[in-house]
Amino acid sequence: MTTRAMAPIHAAEVVLDDVDVGYSGQRVVHAVSLELPRGQIGCLLGPSGCGKTTLLRAIAGFEGVMRGEIRLNDQTVSRPGYTLAPEKRNVGMVFQDFALFPHLDVARNIAFGIRRWKRGDRDRRVKELLRLIGLSGYERAYPHALSGGQQQRIALARALAPKPQLLLLDEPFSSMDVELRTDLAREVRAILRAENTTGILVTHDQNEAFAFADRIAVLNNGRLCQWDTAYHLYHKPADRFVADFVGEGTIIPGRVCEDDCVECALGKIRGPLSSRFVPGTPVDVLVRPDDVELDLASGEIPAEVTAKTFRGADFLYALRLQDDTEILCVAPSHDNFVVSDHVRLRLNFSHLVVFPRGDTGAARP
Amino acid sequence: MSTPPSTQPRTTRSSRRRPVTRPNLWQATSVTVALVLALPVLVVFAHVFLPTGDVWQHLRETMLGEYVTNSLALLFGVGIGVLVIGVPVAWLVSVCEFPGRRIFQWALMLPLAMPAYIIAYTYTGMFDFTGPVQVLFRDLTGLGYGQYWFPEIRSLTGAMLMLTLVLYPYVYLLTRAAFLEQSVCVLEVSRTLGSGPYAGFFHVALPLARPAVIAGLTLALMEVLADYGTVAYFGIATFTTGIFRTWYGLADPAAAAQLAAVLLSFVFVLILLERWSRMRARFHHTSSRYSNLPRYQLRGWKAAAAVTVCLLPILFGFLIPAVQLAFWAVQTVDHWVNPTFAQLVFNTFYLAALAAVIAVALALVLAYARRMQGGFITGLAVRVAGMGYAVPGTVIAIGVMLPFAWFDNTLDAFMRDRFGISTGLLLSGTLAALLFAYAVRFLAVSLQTVEAGLGKIKPSMDDAARSLGMRPLGTLTRVHLPIMRGTLLTALLLVFVDVLKELPATLILRPFDFNTLAVRAYELAGDERLAESSSAALAIVLVGLLPVILLSVTIERSRPGQQQRAQQRGEPRQGEPLAVPAGAQTA
Numbered sequence: 001m002t003t004r005a006m007a008p009i010h011a012a013e014v015v016l017d018d019v020d021v022g023y024s025g026q027r028v029v030h031a032v033s034l035e036l037p038r039g040q041i042g043c044l045l046g047p048s049g050c051g052k053t054t055l056l057r058a059i060a061g062f063e064g065v066m067r068g069e070i071r072l073n074d075q076t077v078s079r080p081g082y083t084l085a086p087e088k089r090n091v092g093m094v095f096q097d098f099a100l101f102p103h104l105d106v107a108r109n110i111a112f113g114i115r116r117w118k119r120g121d122r123d124r125r126v127k128e129l130l131r132l133i134g135l136s137g138y139e140r141a142y143p144h145a146l147s148g149g150q151q152q153r154i155a156l157a158r159a160l161a162p163k164p165q166l167l168l169l170d171e172p173f174s175s176m177d178v179e180l181r182t183d184l185a186r187e188v189r190a191i192l193r194a195e196n197t198t199g200i201l202v203t204h205d206q207n208e209a210f211a212f213a214d215r216i217a218v219l220n221n222g223r224l225c226q227w228d229t230a231y232h233l234y235h236k237p238a239d240r241f242v243a244d245f246v247g248e249g250t251i252i253p254g255r256v257c258e259d260d261c262v263e264c265a266l267g268k269i270r271g272p273l274s275s276r277f278v279p280g281t282p283v284d285v286l287v288r289p290d291d292v293e294l295d296l297a298s299g300e301i302p303a304e305v306t307a308k309t310f311r312g313a314d315f316l317y318a319l320r321l322q323d324d325t326e327i328l329c330v331a332p333s334h335d336n337f338v339v340s341d342h343v344r345l346r347l348n349f350s351h352l353v354v355f356p357r358g359d360t361g362a363a364r365p
Numbered sequence: 366m367s368t369p370p371s372t373q374p375r376t377t378r379s380s381r382r383r384p385v386t387r388p389n390l391w392q393a394t395s396v397t398v399a400l401v402l403a404l405p406v407l408v409v410f411a412h413v414f415l416p417t418g419d420v421w422q423h424l425r426e427t428m429l430g431e432y433v434t435n436s437l438a439l440l441f442g443v444g445i446g447v448l449v450i451g452v453p454v455a456w457l458v459s460v461c462e463f464p465g466r467r468i469f470q471w472a473l474m475l476p477l478a479m480p481a482y483i484i485a486y487t488y489t490g491m492f493d494f495t496g497p498v499q500v501l502f503r504d505l506t507g508l509g510y511g512q513y514w515f516p517e518i519r520s521l522t523g524a525m526l527m528l529t530l531v532l533y534p535y536v537y538l539l540t541r542a543a544f545l546e547q548s549v550c551v552l553e554v555s556r557t558l559g560s561g562p563y564a565g566f567f568h569v570a571l572p573l574a575r576p577a578v579i580a581g582l583t584l585a586l587m588e589v590l591a592d593y594g595t596v597a598y599f600g601i602a603t604f605t606t607g608i609f610r611t612w613y614g615l616a617d618p619a620a621a622a623q624l625a626a627v628l629l630s631f632v633f634v635l636i637l638l639e640r641w642s643r644m645r646a647r648f649h650h651t652s653s654r655y656s657n658l659p660r661y662q663l664r665g666w667k668a669a670a671a672v673t674v675c676l677l678p679i680l681f682g683f684l685i686p687a688v689q690l691a692f693w694a695v696q697t698v699d700h701w702v703n704p705t706f707a708q709l710v711f712n713t714f715y716l717a718a719l720a721a722v723i724a725v726a727l728a729l730v731l732a733y734a735r736r737m738q739g740g741f742i743t744g745l746a747v748r749v750a751g752m753g754y755a756v757p758g759t760v761i762a763i764g765v766m767l768p769f770a771w772f773d774n775t776l777d778a779f780m781r782d783r784f785g786i787s788t789g790l791l792l793s794g795t796l797a798a799l800l801f802a803y804a805v806r807f808l809a810v811s812l813q814t815v816e817a818g819l820g821k822i823k824p825s826m827d828d829a830a831r832s833l834g835m836r837p838l839g840t841l842t843r844v845h846l847p848i849m850r851g852t853l854l855t856a857l858l859l860v861f862v863d864v865l866k867e868l869p870a871t872l873i874l875r876p877f878d879f880n881t882l883a884v885r886a887y888e889l890a891g892d893e894r895l896a897e898s899s900s901a902a903l904a905i906v907l908v909g910l911l912p913v914i915l916l917s918v919t920i921e922r923s924r925p926g927q928q929q930r931a932q933q934r935g936e937p938r939q940g941e942p943l944a945v946p947a948g949a950q951t952a
Contacts (some may be wrong), residue, residue: 062828086831093832099825103847112843113833155829162834 011039011198012091012165014059018068019078021051021058027066027222028054034217034227038073041192041199043213045206047245051222052202056168059200060093061086072166092159092167092197096174098151100143106130106154107139113162129157132191148175149184156188160195167192169201173208181205185212206246218242234288235351243286243353248316250327253357254285262354265325266292266301266345271352286353289316289330292345294337299344303327305337319343392743395734398727399746402805405764406756409629412622412767421620428607432624436603436631438521439528439589439596446529447585450678451536452571452578457675459544460566462660463668469675470541471917476682477534478909480866482594483886483902485527487686489598490693490895492518519599527595530682532588536581538916543577544570579642583635590631591757593869594887604628605759605869612873618767625760636755687906693899701900710904713881716796717864720803721811721857727804728811728856732819747812754809758802758870765802765874769793799874806870807863811856818852819845855915862912865905 014036021029029051036042044052057063059070061077061084070078072091077084092113100109110126117125130136133153143151152172159167169188173181185201185208192199201212209216210230218225218233218241226238237243240251254264256277261270264285277283293299294317306326307318310333317329317337329345337343457463458470476484492498492515499515506513517523593605604624612621663671694701731747753761769792777788792798822845830840868883875884882901889898 060828060832062831085836086828087834087836089832091832093829095825095829097823097825099823099829101826101829101844101848102821112830112835158829158833 011196012072013038013074014042014166014198014200015071016055016059016068017071019055019058019065019070020067021054021063021065023063029058029219029222031068032217032219032224033068034224036198036200036215039196039198040214041189041201041212043201043203043209043216044219045203045209045216045245046219048204050219052204052219053170055219056170056200056202059166060091060168061089090162090165092162092164094152094155094159094167094169094172096171098143098155098172100151100155100158102143104142105139106135106141106143106146109143109154110158110161112158125161129161132194133157149180152176152184156191160191160197163195164197167195167197167199169199171202171204173203173205182207182211188212218245220245235353237286237353240284240355243355247288248328249286249288249291251284251286251355252325252327254283254354256281256283256354262352265321265323266327266347269347269349269352271349273352273354277354277356282357283354284357286355287327289328291347291349292319292327292329293348294329294331294335294343295346296344299346301345301347303329303343303345305339305341305343307339308337317343319345389738391734391738392740392746395731395743395746395750398731399750402727402750402753402808404768405761405802405805406629406752408764408767409622409625409760412619413626415619415623421617421623424607424611424620424624428602429624429627431602432604432607435521435596435601436590436628439525439601439603440586442522442525443528443532443589444582444586446525447533447536448578448582450529450533451581452540454533454675454678455537455540455544456566456570457671459541460570460660461663461671463663463671465672465675469672469679471913472679472683473537473675474534474913474917475679475684475910476531477916478906478913479531479683479686480594480868480883480905480909481528481531481588481592482598482868482890483690483905484531484682484686485524485595485598486886486890486895486898486902487689488523488527489518489890491685491689492516521599521601524595524599524601528589528592530678532585533678533682535585535588536578539577539581539584540574543574576642580639583639583642587632587635587755590628590635591759591869593757593759593872594883598887598890604631605757608759608763609869609873612763618763622763622767625757625763628757629760632755632757632760636752687903690899690903690906693896694903697896697900700897706900709880709882709885709901712879713865713883716799716881717861718857719796720800720807720864721860723800723804724807724811724860725815725853725856727808728815729853731808731812732815735816736819751809751812753805754807756806758806758867759873761802761805762870762873765798765805765870766793769798769801794874794876796876796879799871799876802870802874803860803864803867806867807860810859810863814852814856814859815849818849818856821852822848855919858915859912862909865908 014034016032016034019029019032020027032055034042044055046052054063058065058078064080064083065078066080068079069076072089076082077089101112104112107126107130110129111122114122114125126139127136130138133156135150135153135157138146138150138154143154146154152175155172156169172188173184176184189199189212201209203209203212214229215227216230216233217227220241226233226242228236228238233242233246237246243249243251252264252266254262254269256273256279257263257268258279260273261268262273262283262285263269266287269285292301301321303319303321305317306320309316312333314330314333315336317331319327319329321327454469454473458466458473490496494510494515502513502515503509590604593609596603597606597609604627608621608624608628611617611624700706727750731750734743735747773788773790773793776791780786780788826844827840830844831837835843865881866883868887871881871884872887875881880888882905886898886901886905889895889901
């Protein structure tokens, strides 16, 4: 793409080192450390009030840090007592409400951050970005005349115009229709790739995070729970909060019976276990809906259907085991069982995830 | 970057959240401004606690009862009047469809341009013994002087009528806005629950609009309490005329201030009522989905009735007096096509422009203080500073005159004592006193407008500008000012016109031999030279039309759900679907 040829390769490496952020003496974010390699796309994921937006604003330079350091490409931009002003960071930001300037048309909005460029370069850049976001010909339109999705792309183009080393996105899809969100996330991801920019997205929607990010930070109560790929968040959650927040599943009680085996209502499940789980330890076992399969012919575990949700390609069944333990199970939609049908199950654990019993973190029923 | 480093706080959001550790410049400024602007009211209230002289005793025994009864009667009569006119017309133009509705929609605001005292002079001129109406009556009936009864316009009832005719637009405006803002969902729910159009109106729409109706009513009643021109001309003893009489006739400033304090307590009841109803209005917004209400099509006699009901207030509140004024103005061309009148117009415009600039500048300071450094104290200061809109001009004038005169006299005595020079009047009796009074009275007008404008600039826009390499000062000049330009012009215009119409404070505080259009019209009318007063009156009305036009355009555009098409200036189309689903065009 021509963009890459024109833009100097300058995407930032982002390092957060033991960062605390807060207002009015109250800490909102505690001891967050993470590294995002150059050109990658990261995501801060968590429920509302977990401090993800605060952390993003600290990276942008709108908030100072109370402890630790933020480095962009090895340059310290924030430490206690020093905050490099946001306008000097070469960091772009897309706001939740887009914050387009209502008195400027689309072209002038996009050109706002590059007003000191030579006129020819500036016009070329605006044209190029409009082509990239698929809104060529909208130069003279005013923001209020555009749809939400169009405004969102203009905000993105405006943030990208000065070729920032890092682009921050604060819940940019939250006002979009649900069906459009993941599409848009993928589209924005492609644009960031084309622009060769490091990106960080804040969201509370895991599907958005999965569609957008290379690495995801799950935050809870201002603390970083896990900084990992989507695959690992799902299959190797670091704690019960992540297990519960990311993906579906149930947590059922069990007991370690061997070095690599846990016994629970589903019988014996084998898999690698941490050495801290000695045989006899009471544990909680994470059962994802794809960890069990319906197998009427050779399944050994009897269960009863208590509820089901049709999801198109598959059904999500809620099942009750013989000892009344409830679990979820996903099954292709060509079999159609009804509530109170009796079925048989087979284990299909690719990853065994157990937590010490009584670990904090609310589990979904 | 070429922009110099700025002294402003860095960003709005972070500074708002930051603990208050460094010297709080914004808060100090706003508190100072508020205290200075509150001075007149504080002075007036302080007089309640001063020892009372004979005059107050005399007043209490003779006139006070009449002031109270007349003022209450006016409040009651005008209150009923504005409700009876304001609510039905608001309902008709916002819920029904009939010929001319679009015109009535804005024309019903026209009487706002007509100050009460001007309409009073006009109707007096028309209905007097020598006026066209009685002349016509005598010609038709052949009766002569004393042979027939004719209603006396210069009476308490007449004053109620005059005030009602020009004040109903307050109720109309706020009620109509409430009807338009009502969530269509609520009304549709009521219809699915079996309420017909009329039941829906009485059980849902009207109760929902009640806080707005009350707010409009209290605004109108505040104007009734503040009115001096009408009651003075009609010779009705109310608080405002009483204050004038005590001030000039009995030459007792303290007693005048005490009367003013009693009047203020009436005003405060109204303020509380208004605040309360506005607070309730907030709870009445249950849903944020809006769309055009489907209008009820009126036909036949119903349509004719609707047209009549809407036409009458416009006819009597604006058209007839305006035509009469124009007629007189043509008759008395010699009186206004001359340098003296030009000087008068210049004086007035100069004064009004100066006052507008001051009021808007103060409003900007206060509004930014609140934005930069919200919090209880700043918020309170801003609210105190905006209190003046409810305080009658007469009261403000007294509250300005007393401390200013005291300052001048003290300084003069001191200087004469020490240096043998007389400083004379530095503050009182100069334009400074008048401009200060205008700032007190009309700050709320500019403040409301400026705050609304500033509210359109979301904090994230500041952040966006910063993240795009703009320093704080650049953000102010490149983002805030361009967005605010229209708002600032509106605020200037509104204050300008209010100053133009203001009568009592100008009468008391104007420098010797300094006349404005309003004062000139008042003086000529007082001398029974009604026709000659018409040119000044007409000039006020014509300029007064500007904000009415502005208001009607703004309302049409600020309609919820219309923003999408705001640029197209055109009338909203009927039965359009709700706003296009966000993002629908991005696929």
